[in-house]
Amino acid sequence: MRPRLLFVTDLSYAAAGRVYRDEDIGLAAQLRDDFDVALCHPVDAAPLMSGFDLVLVRNSGPVLHYASQYEEFQRQARAAGTRVFTQLTGKADMAGKQYLLDLTAAGYPVIPTVERLADLHRLPDVDEYVVKPKLGADSLGLRLVPRAELVDAAGQLIQPRIRFAYEVSFYFVGREFQYALYAPDPALRWELLPYQPSADDLRFAQRFVDWNDVEHGIQRVDACRTAAGALLLVELEDLNPYLSLDRVTPATRDAFVAALTASLLRLVG
DSSP states (O other), X not given: OOOEEEEEOOTTOOOXXXXXXXXXXXXXXXXXXXXXXXXXXXXXXXXXXXXXXXXXXXXXXXXXXXXXXXXXXXXHHHHHTOOEESOTTOOSGGGOSHHHHXXXXXXXXXXXXXXXXXXXXXXXXXXXXXXXXXXXXXXXXXXXXXXXXOOOOTTEEEXXXXXXXXXXXXXXXXXXXXXXXXXXXXXXXXXXXXXXXXXXXXXXXXXXHHHHTOSSSXXXXXXXXXXTSOEEEEEEEOSSOOXXXXXXXXXXXXXXXXXXXXXXXXXXX
């Protein structure tokens, strides 16, 4: 019998600049070469997953919209030893934005982040700051706030607004790099083009993937290129990273699906 794969996605979620539905329909179609695939909404994953060999979480949307169901999914999956891809041990977006504080404190090349005004001296002195929820996702609740209007608030993070040249994303299956894309216009986050990373770029991205210590799953390392030429981490997405597969060549897309398929098959033995 072929492995049974529960593909978790929200086909109705309207993401700015992206079409979740199209990416997941196409990816599921390719995975059917090796798996018996069924798609389900994230709120249905917990009651359905016992009938499958493994669960692939894809473009399932911000868990803020179904927080209690997601917590129950995690609880049941851990209790039953369910094979979940990405594995539920991720320390990055899967667990909220605490990792931005942890990485800042540890001296990693990340946009410096604090959660209290008393720590503002640890950030660059700028006129405007980015304030976002500690449990946010997909830019929900993100605000640009002048320095004079900053206030302490529970559950918020504070970052300096960085004037950067462009954003670049590195995509991994497990700990293996697959491809990179960048947005040459900072105002058009999802207008992406293929990006050829340098050896230094790959060392930068690999450092965060290794820190996260995820053996099976999909991770996307989002970074910005500063005016000084350095890369700084913006986000480490290990829950349900959008892959922008419509922005890569057919050969790159096929290679990614092959790597994903091989990793999934290893997981089921």
